[in-house]
Amino acid sequence: MVTRVTSTEPRKRNRRGEGGKLREEIIAAAVALLDEGGDERAVTLRSVARKAGIAAPSIYAHFADQPSIMLAVVQQEMDRLAAALREADKGSDARERLFSVCNAYLDLAQEHPQRYRIMFGGLWTPSVDSSITDADLDSLGAEALTLLADVLKACVEAGIAHGSDDLYGDAVALWLGLHGLAHQRAVVRKMPGPSDVADRLITALAHLKR
Amino acid sequence: MVTRVTSTEPRKRNRRGEGGKLREEIIAAAVALLDEGGDERAVTLRSVARKAGIAAPSIYAHFADQPSIMLAVVQQEMDRLAAALREADKGSDARERLFSVCNAYLDLAQEHPQRYRIMFGGLWTPSVDSSITDADLDSLGAEALTLLADVLKACVEAGIAHGSDDLYGDAVALWLGLHGLAHQRAVVRKMPGPSDVADRLITALAHLKR
DNA sequence: TCCTAGACTTACGATCGTTAGCTTACGTCT
DNA sequence: AGACGTAAGCTAACGATCGTAAGTCTAGGA
Numbered sequence: 001m002v003t004r005v006t007s008t009e010p011r012k013r014n015r016r017g018e019g020g021k022l023r024e025e026i027i028a029a030a031v032a033l034l035d036e037g038g039d040e041r042a043v044t045l046r047s048v049a050r051k052a053g054i055a056a057p058s059i060y061a062h063f064a065d066q067p068s069i070m071l072a073v074v075q076q077e078m079d080r081l082a083a084a085l086r087e088a089d090k091g092s093d094a095r096e097r098l099f100s101v102c103n104a105y106l107d108l109a110q111e112h113p114q115r116y117r118i119m120f121g122g123l124w125t126p127s128v129d130s131s132i133t134d135a136d137l138d139s140l141g142a143e144a145l146t147l148l149a150d151v152l153k154a155c156v157e158a159g160i161a162h163g164s165d166d167l168y169g170d171a172v173a174l175w176l177g178l179h180g181l182a183h184q185r186a187v188v189r190k191m192p193g194p195s196d197v198a199d200r201l202i203t204a205l206a207h208l209k210r
Numbered sequence: 211m212v213t214r215v216t217s218t219e220p221r222k223r224n225r226r227g228e229g230g231k232l233r234e235e236i237i238a239a240a241v242a243l244l245d246e247g248g249d250e251r252a253v254t255l256r257s258v259a260r261k262a263g264i265a266a267p268s269i270y271a272h273f274a275d276q277p278s279i280m281l282a283v284v285q286q287e288m289d290r291l292a293a294a295l296r297e298a299d300k301g302s303d304a305r306e307r308l309f310s311v312c313n314a315y316l317d318l319a320q321e322h323p324q325r326y327r328i329m330f331g332g333l334w335t336p337s338v339d340s341s342i343t344d345a346d347l348d349s350l351g352a353e354a355l356t357l358l359a360d361v362l363k364a365c366v367e368a369g370i371a372h373g374s375d376d377l378y379g380d381a382v383a384l385w386l387g388l389h390g391l392a393h394q395r396a397v398v399r400k401m402p403g404p405s406d407v408a409d410r411l412i413t414a415l416a417h418l419k420r
Numbered sequence: 421t422c423c424t425a426g427a428c429t430t431a432c433g434a435t436c437g438t439t440a441g442c443t444t445a446c447g448t449c450t
Numbered sequence: 451a452g453a454c455g456t457a458a459g460c461t462a463a464c465g466a467t468c469g470t471a472a473g474t475c476t477a478g479g480a
Contacts, residue, residue, distance in 0.1 A: 122397035172403030173410045180390025187332035193382030200383045204414045
């Protein structure tokens with residue numbers, strides 16, 4: 001994590017070969033703006049520049065245009081999410097693995113609601129009309145969904161879940177449930193319904209035996 | 211549905227007592243802008259005015275400011291959604307009722323993705339910090355969730371679903387699953403996973419017997 | 421005839437994305 | 451040690467759009 005995000009004095013220029021450092025600082029500034037609670041519109045090219053303590057046009061050395069900044073943020077956070085899921089899948093017990101992975105997903109979403117919203121919130125620019133669906137959700141999809149399918153398989157083999165002819169399909173359904181909860185939490189941060197709704201969702205969608 | 215949305219000639223002024231008609235036309239224009247595929251940012255006070263064929267300041271006679279327009283759109287679409295769910299809950303067979311209601315929800319979301327996104331997409335303005343969570347989602351929540359809970363109860367009583375000690379909690383979980391699928395479809399419109407994922411979600415979350 | 425509801429015209433200040441050109445200091449090379 | 455090329459970043463400015471305020475026109479009904 002890059003620390004320079006607020007600045008009073010005029011920022012020291014990077015060393016000769018390290019011009020690329022500014023790229024990370026720009027992304028960090030954009031993320032910081034999101035975390036401050038504003039919505040996506042608060043992340044403008046100029047506000048990012050102000051946050052990073054640089055002049056607005058200096059961004060063009062590292063990003064083609066404004067949407068590219070958001071895209072870079074999404075990609076970074078997607079990688080972070082995938083890493084967190086991998087990290088959470090450590091236990092030996094199948095049930096423990098299932099809940100650990102699912103809760104890691106939910107926790108990350110609740111920890112950074114704004115980031116989650118722009119990650120899965122859809123297309124922000126008319127020009128780049130996909131923005132996330134194809135390359136980026138697939139990179140999470142291919143990784144996270146097979147991870148979920150693996151965990152589901154482990155649950156079936158451990159005899160704690162009912163089998164299925166399409167574990168990948170079940171993994172998709174499970175993810176959709178997690179996404180619904182995560183997104184709703186990210187949006188309203190005060191959910192209706194019981195507090196154990198997460199366990200309820202996971203139990204039902206993983207077909208855990210009762 | 212108000213028809214006037216595109217205009218060539220300069221629009222006829224409303225009759226004496228019918229000034230309020232313009233309010234509906236403004237909302238319809240905003241919805242039309244959304245449906246044209248742009249994201250939420252395409253709905254500006256001025257673009258709405260252009261679409262409605264009126265001058266921008268004329269909006270202030272009917273809306274306090276720009277976010278109020280979006281709020282009115284959300285409220286209208288929420289009402290429409292609630293009505294559609296009520297309409298779908300007509301069958302006598304419990305299983306039929308369940309799938310009819312759930313599919314009505316999913317269909318409406320897929321028919322108007324942009325509308326669905328702004329309905330549940332979260333807070334767009336820092337000033338009105340809730341925008342949907344409390345009054346509006348509760349108005350749908352109180353209605354749609356009890357409707358879902360009713361249908362779940364009917365399923366249990368018909369013997370096609372496993373019982374539960376908290377049907378309202380199950381209804382929330384079911385809605386979250388529907389929301390996850392609906393939102394993801396609204397965002398990417400090309401989902402990964404099998405085509406029967408909706409049935410899979412509903413079956414699992416309603417605890418239908420296998 | 422005249423009042424007033426239902427609009428419109430004009431305009432201000434702010435912000436935005438982006439382009440063009442300039443400055444400065446680091447690292448290298450003689 | 452000193453000159454110098456260039457990477458790294460800045461200043462200034464353009465045109466467009468936005469939300470909103472202030473004042474003006476106009477036609478339908480009493």
